[in-house]
Amino acid sequence: xxxxxxxxxxxxxxxxxxxxxxxxxxxxxxxxxxxxxxxxxxxxxxxxxxxxxxxxxxxxxxxxxxxxxxxxxxxxxxxxxxxxxxxxxxxxxxxxxxxxxxxxxx
Numbered sequence: 001x002x003x004x005x006x007x008x009x010x011x012x013x014x015x016x017x018x019x020x021x022x023x024x025x026x027x028x029x030x031x032x033x034x035x036x037x038x039x040x041x042x043x044x045x046x047x048x049x050x051x052x053x054x055x056x057x058x059x060x061x062x063x064x065x066x067x068x069x070x071x072x073x074x075x076x077x078x079x080x081x082x083x084x085x086x087x088x089x090x091x092x093x094x095x096x097x098x099x100x101x102x103x104x105x106x
Contacts (some may be wrong), residue, residue: 007085010089011099014052014094021045029081032074034067045088052100053100064088 007015031038044094049059065087067080 005093008100008102010052011095014048014092014093014100017048018052018088018092018095021048022085022092023092025081025085025088028084029078033077038067042084045084049091053094056091056094056095058087058090 021041021044028038028041046059046062048057049062053059062084065080065083066076068076
């Protein structure tokens with residue numbers, strides 16, 4: 001287990017960026033559906049997973065979340081937001097525990 005103060009600089013940056021995405025979840029919920037802002041948030045979050053945790057089960061789960069469409073029931077969208085929040089929280093825990101692999105590290 002890695003202490004937060006002992007994370008690599010890349011791990012610290014990853015932790016900071018995932019926490020920013022987590023902090024944005026309530027705003028995403030308030031949109032009540034797919035918007036350009038939501039799409040940017042979702043793409044940014046996926047990009048963080050690709051960069052820092054490409055092989056994680058959290059990323060795999062995030063990729064299959066169904067948020068619905070512009071005309072889908074709001075409950076489906078909100079459920080997707082809940083699931084996304086769980087994935088991001090799990091990613092943060094993984095980084096805090098294990099840090100992230102540097103480029104070229106296996």
